[in-house]
Amino acid sequence: MVFLALQQSGGMGSSWWQTIGGLLVVFGLLMLSLKLLGKFNRNRTRGNAALLAVWPLGPKREIQVLKLLDTVHYIYRHEGGLVELEQQPLAQYQAALREAAATDAGQGMAPVS
Numbered sequence: 695m696v697f698l699a700l701q702q703s704g705g706m707g708s709s710w711w712q713t714i715g716g717l718l719v720v721f722g723l724l725m726l727s728l729k730l731l732g733k734f735n736r737n738r739t740r741g742n743a744a745l746l747a748v749w750p751l752g753p754k755r756e757i758q759v760l761k762l763l764d765t766v767h768y769i770y771r772h773e774g775g776l777v778e779l780e781q782q783p784l785a786q787y788q789a790a791l792r793e794a795a796a797t798d799a800g801q802g803m804a805p806v807s
Contacts, residue, residue, distance in 0.1 A: 746787075761787075 746766065747759040757779070758769045766787040768779040 759787075 742763055744761045745758060746761050749757040749759075751757065755770075755772045758771055760767045760769060761784060764784045766782050766784055768781075770777040770779050
């Protein structure tokens with residue numbers, strides 16, 4: 695009974711202040727947690743995963759070359775799914791890139807007849 699009497703005598707002004715105060719506390723905690731998560735994410739090592747290349751094959755179809763740690767994955771991506779085509783070590787992929795660049799540089803730009 696005493697609780698009901700106190701609740702009725704509080705008036706409308708105190709409930710609005712409590713609502714605004716509660717929202718400020720919730721937003722403050724949210725901002726604090728976002729800052730802490732940002733610091734945690736910055737401290738993690740970078741460069742473990744990357745998208746190396748995308749080769750479009752048509753509408754909603756492509757081949758993606760992904761680097762995960764020291765492995766390169768060739769992924770065929772289409773409308774509803776993903777299919778892994780091949781895996782190879784990162785060193786082998788980089789050697790193939792250097793070889794392709796050397797071959798392209800050696801041929802030059804020859805005119806087409």
